[in-house]
Amino acid sequence: MSMKFLVLTISNALALFLAEYYIDGVSLSGGYLELFVAAFVIALANFLLKPGLKLIFGPFIIFSLGLFVIVINMLILYISDLLLPQVEFSGFSALFLTTLLLGIINFIISIGFKK
Numbered sequence: 001m002s003m004k005f006l007v008l009t010i011s012n013a014l015a016l017f018l019a020e021y022y023i024d025g026v027s028l029s030g031g032y033l034e035l036f037v038a039a040f041v042i043a044l045a046n047f048l049l050k051p052g053l054k055l056i057f058g059p060f061i062i063f064s065l066g067l068f069v070i071v072i073n074m075l076i077l078y079i080s081d082l083l084l085p086q087v088e089f090s091g092f093s094a095l096f097l098t099t100l101l102l103g104i105i106n107f108i109i110s111i112g113f114k115k
Contacts, residue, residue, distance in 0.1 A: 004113065005043060011109040013039035015102040016087070023101070025094025027087075034086040041084060042102075045076045074099045 013036050019026045028035060053072045054061065060068040074095055081089050089095040 005047065007109060007113055008046070008106065009036070009039050009043040011106050012042045012102065015098070015105040016042075018105070019098040019101050023094055023097045025090035026098055027090065029088075030086045038080065038084050038087045042076065042080050045079060049076060049079075070096075070099060070103070073103060077102070 016026075016028060016035060016039055020028045028038065050072060053075065054069070057068055057072060060071075077089070077095055077099055081087050081095075089098065
């Protein structure tokens with residue numbers, strides 16, 4: 001369990017780094033330590049908040065054929081934007097594209113982690 005959390009934190013750090021580099025409107029201040037703190041907070045929020053949010057918004061997830069999970073992930077990133085001064089998303093499109101990038105990278109790494 002702790003190894004999976006560590007891998008998730010590192011993949012979140014990679015996704016945030018790539019998002020800042022490739023997506024306009026994503027700003028990360030500070031160095032690598034602040035990047036890993038932000039990745040840790042996002043991984044912790046995913047670990048603690050996401051199951052409850054999926055339970056609460058279960059009907060929306062079912063009716064949208066799973067696409068509402070993107071909204072839940074965006075909400076978690078928005079909360080991290082509010083909590084962390086080193087992470088800033090300027091606008092909806094930056095938040096949406098970062099959510100997609102984070103989801104794709106976490107999906108690819110989770111496939112490799114299962115093998």
